[in-house]
Amino acid sequence: MSLDAHFVVRRPAHTTTVDLDAGPGEIVGLIGPNGAGKSTTLRALAGLLAVDSGEIALDGRLLSGSDVHVPTHERGVGFVFQDHLLFPHLTALDNVAFGGRSRGTPRAESRSRAAEWLTRLGVGGLANRKPRELSGGQAQRVAIARALASEPRMLLLDEPTASLDASGAMTLRTQLREHLRAFAGVSIVVTHTALDAMVMTDRIIVLDAGDIVQIGTPTQVAARPRTQHVAALVGLNLVRGAARAGAITLPSGMTIVSSNGQLTGPAFATFSPATVSLYTSRPQGSPRNVWEGRVTSVAPHGDAVRVQVESQARLLVDITPAALAALGLRSGSLVWATVKATEVTAYPA
Template sequence: MIPTVDPAGPAAAPVALDARVVVRRPAFALEAEVSVAAGEVLALLGPNGAGKSTALRALAGLVPMHEGRIVLDGRDITTVPTEERPIGMVFQDYLLFRHMSALENVAFGPRCRGAGRAQARRTAAELLERMALTAHAAARPAALSGGQAQRVALARALAVEPRLLLLDEPLAALDAHTRVEVRAQLRRHLAGFDGATVIVTHDPLEAMVLADRVTVVEDGSVVQTGTPAEVARHPRTDYVARLVGLNLYRGHARGDGDVLVGPPGREARLVVAGTPQGEVFAAFPPRAVALYRAVPGGTPRNTWRVVIDGIERFGDQVRVHADGELALSADITPAALADLRLAPGDTVYAGVKAAEVSCYPA
């Protein structure tokens, strides 16, 4: 069961969306619970094929559910036809009508909901003004930049006055330079929406910047949910740990500061600060790892003999991947790499101070 909201944060508002989505296919099954407060932005984060977009489309009524429920503002819309749901959706490729102007694209939704032509165009004009697109109201999609098209698509989704806003990889179609600017604009626009928002993304930065809460989906199941800071500090799967750049291990804490991680009979000993007990996760950043050619003296409480199996440039650092008594990644400077004369296949010693290891219940 996914916890609903953190009462200390912006999600203290009433729950707007309460859903359990179950979709089964011959080689895939999705079962996820999604809870979003009014005014809250939830990001569904996960690798390709995890089931994120399937969940989003099921919420929209575009994919049939085998089981579950969709309750929006206290109303069960599970069996409500797609076109009658109070939902706005922004697709990955925006899917703007090429033969229509930006204004006509945004006015399309209100017209379908029964608004007169003049009223629909007034609504569209107001939304385009809010998106700083008034000067482009007469332009067709082919004449718009990627960022402008994304804002038109968002305006079109908002024009039907939805209570649930769904965005499927909203920045994926943009180049890297444009994405930074549009991401900031999108966050401002979402902050002014008082309904529930669900964003699907595989980009951790996008999730951390845009969302109030993050739900991680892997292999059709929810594996973690929390604020961006909580997920980044306390990952619970290898996938999340890789995203946030941590070495992560699951093990058993004996209550004396030792955590045993790894397969039975070949456990590695990991010394942590404090005296946790029971099943735990232990994590530390690659920057906390020091590498030595010989067994180190001094302060590291954790020392393992490892074999280097990969070296890659990582920003202004070098990331060294190693396996052995404990599989880990270490970030060192190019100068340290040269001094140690490291190469794949070399045997070295890795050291980590106990104070650098974060330990929390599994």
């Protein structure tokens, strides 16, 4: 149950290049901004799109290649859609039994297996409901049961928690992780939320503008993001520049001193918004990183207040509501931002 995919899909708007191997039981997260090629990747793997070059092989069987295109229904690839796409004319039970019926399993057997899957996903009591009588979370569980009940060799999930509210998404996320852990084949999860990626996946592939820009464990990717998109997802400031003895100079001329004194060459630097302090006059003392800028927005962020500062780079700063009141900040205020060098992580770009 392993996936070996390296292919190119050309679209008028963008080209997606994917190089992806995954082993049995592995859960791979695909993250990236809209238009990065996440959906294109899933659709190509499912055979809903033809590849322009390269190959997709599952368990050593060639699914897509130069002269090969195994149609979707013969691939054994399950798909959980963002908007669940349960068949509106069928009950939850018949939706889940659909895959078995397609493979020629007798009706009664398909249905009893479907009932088991519904129970496993905690929606066994909703078997006779039509999709329009289900809540978003219930419908998505039925959709996951439907995909798993078809006994796929690979499972593709397109933003499975995106249509749910925060608490519904969290419950589904933890539940989904258990089922993906129990699933013997490769799972690939496209996600927009850092939590999905952190909670569910073994490995994250970061896509940007159709290319893979980073591969790593969730911890690695979260600690050392290489795109603004991921940095924003995990809530970090990210800048890129040229490092010399640990000091990184940005194209804008701004310099940031990091804790990594050895680093030289193209580099990224990250620091948490909570480690940045703001002053309304130039701070005295010896902070190494001091930047002057203007506040462009102030908004609540959890228990804190997130202040966006436009300096020679855009900075995200989290301060307490008390600090906000004391500083009297509002959009347009002139501020100085400081961050200790020890709070700045730098790594090669």
